[in-house]
Amino acid sequence: MEKKKVIIIGAGPAGLTAAANLLNHGHEAVLLERTVFPRVVVGESLLPSSMEHYELLGFMEPLKAANFAVKPGVRFIKYGRNYDFSFSEQFTDGWHYTWQVPRADFDQIMADVVTEKGGDIRFGATVTAIQTEPQVKVVYEQNGQLTEVTGDFLIDSSGFGCVVPQLLGHEVLKGQYPNWAVFTHVKDEFRHNFPEPERISFDILETDLWFWMIPFSNGNTSLGFAGNKRHFENIEGDATEYFREKLKQSERFYDRFKDCEILFQPHWYKGYSQSSSVMYGKNWVLCGNCAEFLDPVFSSGVALATSSSMKATETLLKQFAGEEADWEEYKAYMEQGIGVFRSYVDHWYDGKLQDIFFGGVLNTTFKEQICSVLAGYVWDHNNPFVRRPEKGILSLHKVVELSQLT
Ligand SMILES: Cc1cc2nc3c(=O)[nH]c(=O)nc-3n(C[C@H](O)[C@H](O)[C@H](O)COP(=O)(O)OP(=O)(O)OC[C@H]3O[C@@H](n4cnc5c(N)ncnc54)[C@H](O)[C@@H]3O)c2cc1C
Incomplete structure (x- = not known):
């Protein structure tokens, strides 16, 4: 050839x-x-x-x-509660x-x-x-x-x-999504004072604002905020100061990171x-x-x-x-x-997916099927949540609504 x-x-x-x-x-x-x-x-x-x-x-x-x-999986946090997906339990x-x-x-x-x-x-x-x-x-x-x-x-x-x-x-x-993000790395020197120090987590601060913490094996951790741009105001001053102040919004993680050294000027992504x-x-x-x-x-x-x-x-x-x-x-x-991901992103920011995760309606089968989407297997047509993501999410959301009636 x-x-x-x-x-x-x-x-x-x-x-x-x-x-x-x-x-x-x-x-x-x-x-x-x-x-x-x-x-x-x-x-x-x-x-x-x-x-x-x-x-x-x-x-x-x-x-x-x-x-x-x-x-090994992904953790979402809302209302002070955890919701975990484990990649070993997937469709x-x-x-x-x-x-x-x-x-x-x-x-x-x-x-x-x-x-x-x-x-x-x-x-x-x-x-x-x-x-x-x-x-x-x-x-x-x-x-x-x-x-x-x-x-x-x-x-x-x-x-x-x-x-x-x-x-x-x-x-x-x-900018089809009106979202911005800001991120940096910190020296995560107090991590061992906290449970599951290397566990990646996504802390949902508002329906359309979330905080990520991604611990690395080198002792540093990536921290970032992403969500609707209306949550990012008065950003003209010093980005490091801004970021430190913003950390107060994460009740779950503020104590862990409040005194950590910020390793570089936070990077902004506006309308990414x-x-x-x-x-x-x-x-x-x-x-x-x-x-x-x-x-x-x-x-x-x-x-x-x-x-x-x-x-x-x-x-x-x-x-x-x-x-x-x-x-x-x-x-x-x-x-x-x-x-497939677009449906999940859309229904993340309109809150439906969050309702599903935290609404107590996911049985093992549905959870494993959604977990496979979150693991990136978005071409597996045997998975109903890949084949018809909209229908899957909206049907489950109806169940959440019904469960709230009783
Ligand atoms: C806030 C935020 C958080 C994210 N978090 C995650 C996450 O946790 N996990 C995840 O999987 N993805 C995440 N992403 C997405 C991730 O950053 C990208 O999807 C990934 O890096 C895509 O890889 P790529 O190779 O397409 O592009 P890139 O990794 O961006 O690589 C593109 C390269 O092209 C180079 N380049 C650009 N212009 C030129 C030019 N004119 N000449 C020569 N070179 C050029 C750049 O320097 C760069 O190195 C996030 C994105 C954002 C905005």
Whole structure:
């Protein structure tokens, strides 16, 4: 088979997954990454479904060796009560755990694997111009110099950069959800004074505002607030002071974190949801966040990123082999997975899903089926909560309402 050269914009999980799959099949990958690793990036709570991809592509051993904190499930907290999903009790036959990862370390490990496989990662390289036909040409700026690189295909996995849609003039819808977020890391030095110190938790502060705490095995913890922008007021001053003040809203966790050192100026994400109107074209495709990003509440971003890159590169490998490559199927596949999460996000913020979790109506079967969605298995059509997510959620919500009548 003829060796092809693929240019990949962005070396996050989407770009590195795509690169690894192409390199494993004997093709060339040139990755252009704006930042220099290691770099802080949000997206630290993984989902079990992405573990399959790490295993399949050869990332698993070095990732395991990093001893990341194990995430065996997910805990939501409301009205002072916990509601736990355990990934070992789920409908789909999948992974029972995943990890909580500082992305600086996680992405670096993935990047090292890609380099070992022969991938050419150019750090500090910001893509500024592209041509997709008749041949792919990409111009990037690195250390004040412009360089052109040519290839057979272009994968845009630039996350919020949305490079290809912007440069080709395709519309990128921003802020479909009116949500913002702010996050930082703290030195979690008092964690052992508290029960289950490494347990990841989502504290629901209001129906449309929640707080995350994602403890890492390195002794630090990621803390963040996400929700409707109306909950983020008077943010002009010092972001660290703002964050410390905001911590008071989490009754459950304030004591643990109030005196912790804040490790970097909190990062803001204003109107983070985004969706590109066109997902592929001649000689190019979008993967990961760049195609669509909904909301972090179910930690679906990295899993959708690796799933999209697996599917896109499978399609591309067919194209390279001279077989029929159905890019509409790629698009439909992504719309399916994202569509399932969209229902859950919609009904999270209208409160229905929270009513279901805390309404005492979930029997074991329903709970396991929903757990598989939360684990990222959103293509398992045997699961009724995947096949018809709206119907599943609304029916269960009716049960909650009925139970409140009696
Ligand atoms: C507040 C918030 C919390 C989140 N929490 C979670 C979570 O807990 N779990 C989860 O799974 N997901 C979470 N996410 C989503 C997660 O961050 C992303 O889904 C994930 O990082 C997507 O990976 P990616 O490879 O598509 O993009 P990214 O990881 O963003 O990588 C894109 C890369 O492209 C590079 N780039 C951009 N522009 C250019 C350019 N012009 N030239 C060259 N390179 C460029 C960037 O530097 C970056 O490294 C969260 C998102 C937000 C906003």
